[in-house]
Amino acid sequence: MNSKKLFIGSIMTLAVLILVFSLLPRTRQGTTENLFVDDLSQDACTVIMVAKNASVDGSTIATHTCDCGVCDWTWRHVDAADHKPGEMRKIYHINQYKTWPPQEGLKWDLYQNDFTGLEIPEVPHTYAYHHGMFGYMNEQQLGIGESTIGCVKKLYNNTPTPAFDITMLTLIAMERCRTAREAIQLMGSLAEKYGYGYNDGGEMLAVHDPNEIWVFEIMPVGPLWTPKSGKPGAVWCAERVPDDHVSVCPNESRIGEIDLKNKDYHMASAHVVSFAVENGLYDPKSGKSFSWKRAYSPAEGSATSTQGRRGRLWRFFNIVASSLNINPDTPDMDYPFSAKPDKKISVQDVMNMTRDRAQGTLFDRVKGLRGGPFGNPNYYGTTRTISSPTVEYTTITQCRGWLPGPIGGITWLSFGLQDTSCYMPLYAGITDVPASFKIGDHWVLNRDSARWAFDYVDFHTQVAYNAAIEDVKKAQAEWEAKAVAGIGEIDKQALELYNKSKTEGIAYLDGYCLTNADNVVKAWWKLGDDLLVRYNKLSYYDTEKRTRERNKPAYPDWWKKAIKVYDAILEPEEK
């Protein structure tokens, strides 16, 4: 090709590109500015909820993708305890996001330095539970997942006056409650009495037990609230997911109109409507019914208008109920609260959903040039998918009513990015969590910290993603899929022992969960090593044959063409 032809070709290509770029904002995402104006809470956690008759096995299921990027990922087990009359429970301010350097200590010791000054009467007996950033599962099969939803700006109360943050509420619920309804009533009443906010604003919790799963949403009531005012220090609302439905919360309020006479499906603080009216958030004269989300946590936009930043809501319904054929232009505020899935959902389906990158959709992160030559979904991040690189860990809490609490409740836990991680079961009855789950932070590599094993694999997967991820999938099949398939046998063995002796049943679960977790962590360190060797210098080494694949990496033709086009446009031939 001579230089004149190349020049003309370049001009034409450039013209086409300019035309495409000039059309994109109008046809797809509104203004490009919309990509970046979202509150950062939009990058936070996703909760998926499955009610008992919507799941394959009759369990209730909730997720929490703990998306943060700079937060503490460590876990703790809290033992059950008996308390004497007159004992008091200290309430602490706990910042979800705060971490401490390892040399200063661990978060779940240091948070006790921020005592609020409030002590509430202890109950005679508190239940055992596991917690990370929030309380997740207690021995009674109370499960929780969390998503930050934000609230109307004037309602934030970031002063230290309110005693409760969302984390503390979940810990108290774990200690004291057996059912979702009990937990919602307790958290709501404590927040009303002692105030809610400080480190948190509008928050959503999925609260579930073996029978029901509820969406609980809570807001502070503004910075001028004091306990002396005699007014509630929080406003909250809860709606139950119908038993044959699934639902989702992607950092957006999900509760719309409420019917407080229907107590099996709605609960709320007594002033839920009057407070909105007093604060100009709802006008009864408008002729419109009161909507919780439109009053307290309105969110603008749709999946398309935000170029996928608000795409998780659409994507969830697209996966589980594609028959609804929801248009991605639908404003998020107009989505249904829940839906009946096209097929019943298994815990493995939920694991797969947490790994979703909107593949094959309008918001596919690897379409076109986005993923580079190796189809890496982490390169080009405009679309916010359910799986996010900022995730600290993901929980899938599962409550199974046909089993005793300590065996029926399971927290499936994966550390780091879901597509390169592995879910490990932690039964509700186990009396500790693995030592490697209790330590580590983002800033110091720690080979004793489980999370770093998964980051180690994730890091080495990025080099040649589309090849390396297949190796990771093999390891997931070996460790995760087998654990899922084998859980029935573990249940059976544990139940037999438990019926003879609770202590023996629990000891069996301790042995299984801690050994499995340790084995998975070891396997992931080895997998990371193997990936490093195999994809070293991108030569795809075969350690058994002691060869390397000379034809690797096989860059796809479209990638080679893309480079030529780029060179022609931006690096014209120099003579």
Next chain:
Amino acid sequence: MKAFRNFLAVISFLLLILFSSSVPAQAAVPKAKLPILTTSAGQSNDVTTVNIVLEEAGLGYDYCDVPDIDMLKAGVGLADKESGPGFHAEVNTDLAKYPKGTPYQTVIFAVGASLKGMGASGLTIETEEARLKRIIDYCKQNKICIMAVHVGGTALRGAPGSDNERMIDAVMPFADYIIVTKDSNKDGRFTTIAKSKNIPLTEIDFALDLVGIMKQVFQ
């Protein structure tokens, strides 16, 4: 008689302790003038608290999260700048009394660092410090009253050199009046700054207490 003298001595001692601990924390409320500009030092959400307090007190104000001296120079109305990504501006001043362009007489800083807030505004701790220094220098040169408020408690405090402490260092020593919640001042840091710089300081229990103070200040 001796018993009475002892009683008086004890009472005097107790009063001395009481006043020696409370006087620095409860200095006479100084006076300041309208119009007001509210802003953040560190981009925490606490400036919203200050704005709500002013509204509750019936006081108009202009607000900008990241003003620079060009906006201070422009006076009331913030040069008609409109909010956009990472930038918020509101004009709530009574324009009938203080038309656009009227020089601000008071700047209120809500002090507290938020990585989230700074990230949203495209700031780093260093650029935020530099911006604050420019504003404070301008205020000092133009005799604009600086009020510094810290109502975020321990969540907006930290180890020496941390972002929150750097924000405190950037603003508090240059303030004409400091108001902090007791939770914020558990270690007495604000009291120490106030004493060393001879700045009146008021400690409050709740943000609600700010409402009455603002009414007094701008009476």
